[in-house]
Amino acid sequence: MEFGSERSAHEVKEEKRTESTLGGQEHRPEQEIVMQETSLTTPERSTVEVGAHVSCLSKKEEVDELQNAKTEMGEVIEENQRLKIRLNRILNDYRTLQMQFHSIVEQETKDCSDKPKNDQEMREESELVSLSLGRIPVPRNNEKGKVPKTLEEEEDEEGLSLGLECKYETSKSGSTTEHVPNPSPTNSVEEVPKEEAAGESWPASKGHKTNRDGGEVEVSEQNPAKKARVCVRARCDTPTLNDGCQWRKYGQKISKGNPCPRAYYRCTVAPSCPVRKQVQRCAQDMTILITTYEGTHNHPLPLSATAMASTTSAAASMLLSGSSTSHSGSSPSPNITTTAADLHGIKFSLSDGSQSKQYYLSHPALSSSNSHPTITLDLTSNPLSSSAPFAKFTSNSSYNPQRYPPSTSLSFSSSESNTSSWSNGFFTYNTQPYTNNRNANVNVLGNINLGRQQTEQQPMENIYSSFMQRNSNPIPPAQHSLPDTIAAATKVITADPNFQSALAAALSSIIGSGSSQGNQGAAENPSQKIKWGELFPPSFALPSSSKVNGCASSFLNKAPANPQPGSLMFLQPPLPLSSPKSASGSPGDHREKKN
DNA sequence: CGACTTTGACCGGCGC
């Protein structure tokens, strides 16, 4: 709460500063003109003074001085003329600039009023966010098409406000309103529980459960639509991914459309942990294991569990914080595989150096329930973009367009070879532009590198430039000045809670791992927490799971677990694939209800 | 014996 007010004040200051800065720049030409005019009047006055002074001297001296005065006057006149010419030039320049500025403003206003209006309406109606922070948003559909407009629109209307002051424009609506009632950082604290609550509540049998269990009620009567799920698709030969957590199977069901049974697991690390997961083989590719996580751990996790927990939390946070959903026009078939390419959504570019992984957040593969916003991480290599080191990260709330209308689209992509992002299960995030330091990976603020690190020699394309490239269509990236790039990137970051969430998770993971070689995540360090909070908005709320040690996912094993020394590592210990039985961790209370 | 899995039954939501 205190923290919230602090940050609010900070935001206000930032905004004021920005406004004043911009204002000053606008008026600067006028000031220059005034100065010039003043300087022009000065010579005339001096001439008069000279004349008066001459009258007091002798004739010879007068003559001499008159001649001198004439000479001086001539010089002054010449200078005056030069000044006048300069003034004219300045005025012309100023007018030209003014005209250009006005024309630009008008143009953008028109753009905003035309397409963006629809966009805004759609966004408000659908409560969704559409961002594209990459280079190429494939104009698949209207949603995609509007992505860049949205950014431009925001940028234009908001007047290029800079800084990391938080803006919650993306979470403008309904589902979000409940979620993020006020933009104060307090939300960062509140969001966790909310997210948890969202995750905790499993729809079908809540009431059911409540009745049977009587007392223990983890039922939250919140908006059912807010239950976020994170679906992870990964190639795995084992029955289940070893994500570091301990799970207990409590059910199995053969779902329609998939011969493979779906298994239901419950986290048994803590008796009251609401986290559950569903595991199912992909019908089309049996080697692909689809794991859907729901809920947030309310207990410390084993170190090996942090990765997955953070990832899923981040993804869930992205969904929830942005009320983001993206809906592709792809077939309603529960088959995700077909939709991956169709999904616009967050697109994280990444490069592993040796191999690239793709992360698609797509339709809920497992989730049959349309009431769950689902975000899917596709860790399977995608043939569609296998040639490019891309990672796609798309969110999807559900198939049901009514509940979760098409909307959110984030694309942090860059076709450049070296980039940041989700890579082999690790989130590598590089914000080098600020430092321009290739080795800035050490700097947590500047670079987020979760997990396996690229070689330091590898130039990593900064995400800001990526944003910039995406945001400013007309202007080639190379022409962007650094300040512009930073400004645009900042804008994007501050404007999109989803991205903030991703950042949050990434940072939290880093923080956790940073200190956590000793187990306790630095996120628990109040001071650091505040720092992060200042930098990031509510959506940055660290999932509870991020505070704890965590999980690794077996899919990470696919990536060579050879972290680069000196870099921020997210998950160092290689995680063996294993059955749930072999899952590590204290048994805790495994029979939460039976006993 | 405790922890875990299996599996049929039950419940609620949703669509027709």
Next chain:
DNA sequence: GCGCCGGTCAAAGTCG
């Protein structure tokens, strides 16, 4: 209202 379906429960079985 009915049936389908997803999700969960809990008794029975298995394993170490």
